[in-house]
Amino acid sequence: MPRIEGYAIISRNGMIANADGSFPAALRIDADQRFFRAAVRRADATAHGRNSGLEELSRKRVVLTRRIASLDKHAASAESILWNPAGAAFADACKRLQLGPEDTIAVLGGTDVFGLFLDIGYDTFFLSCTEVDLPEGRPVFPGAGRPQEVLSRHGLALHARQSLDTEGQVVLETWRRA
Numbered sequence: 272m273p274r275i276e277g278y279a280i281i282s283r284n285g286m287i288a289n290a291d292g293s294f295p296a297a298l299r300i301d302a303d304q305r306f307f308r309a310a311v312r313r314a315d316a317t318a319h320g321r322n323s324g325l326e327e328l329s330r331k332r333v334v335l336t337r338r339i340a341s342l343d344k345h346a347a348s349a350e351s352i353l354w355n356p357a358g359a360a361f362a363d364a365c366k367r368l369q370l371g372p373e374d375t376i377a378v379l380g381g382t383d384v385f386g387l388f389l390d391i392g393y394d395t396f397f398l399s400c401t402e403v404d405l406p407e408g409r410p411v412f413p414g415a416g417r418p419q420e421v422l423s424r425h426g427l428a429l430h431a432r433q434s435l436d437t438e439g440q441v442v443l444e445t446w447r448r449a
């Protein structure tokens with residue numbers, strides 16, 4: 272299995288998107304975009320739902336969908352696959368893409384995908400924290416509770432906190448498997 276890294280930018284109350292599923296303009300912060308896009312370029316593969324990928328930056332992709340039974344080819348690229356976790360294990364998806372322990376897969380969301388990988392097990396989760404107000408948004412993880420409490424309940428511990436910009440708009444929290 273590859274190393275599993277999660278990446279999300281959240282509002283003050285832990286939201287990643289507006290209630291209608293659109294990406295909030297206020298969360299598109301240059302310093303975070305630079306950090307995020309560099310990490311996606313570096314990763315050997317990405318895993319994401321239909322509306323959360325960065326196709327142009329990742330060669331190997333695992334695209335989650337309930338429209339197939341288990342695993343299938345992706346029409347857009349020979350190096351990407353469709354995966355329904357209800358019908359195939361993550362290890363099988365990794366085998367299809369020839370991802371081994373020396374590789375890294377970046378998990379890009381959305382909410383259900385971030386939630387699924389809590390149980391598969393993140394090695395690291397990069398949580399970009401902002402003071403943006405999104406009272407009615409969609410949470411980073413399904414259900415209630417602060418994201419930090421959820422990560423901690425799933426065996427991760429806060430390893431580092433650093434500002435990504437001089438204005439202090441984004442504080443990057445790095446959570447690692449304890």
Ligand SMILES: NC(=O)c1ccc[n+]([C@@H]2O[C@H](COP(=O)([O-])OP(=O)(O)OC[C@H]3O[C@@H](n4cnc5c(N)ncnc54)[C@H](OP(=O)(O)O)[C@@H]3O)[C@@H](O)[C@H]2O)c1
Pocket residue numbers: 278279280281286287288292293294298319320321322323324335336337338354355356357379380381382383384387
């Ligand atoms: N702030 C952030 O860091 C951040 C991160 C990620 C996303 N976002 C934003 O959040 C919004 C995401 O929208 P979204 O809710 O549409 O999420 P999404 O995860 O991009 O797409 C949802 C689709 O993914 C598939 N899927 C998700 N979980 C699955 C599972 N457990 N098993 C099988 N298939 C699964 C399903 O596809 P099928 O319909 O094909 O079955 C589902 O309809 C976008 O605006 C995005 O930009 C923000």
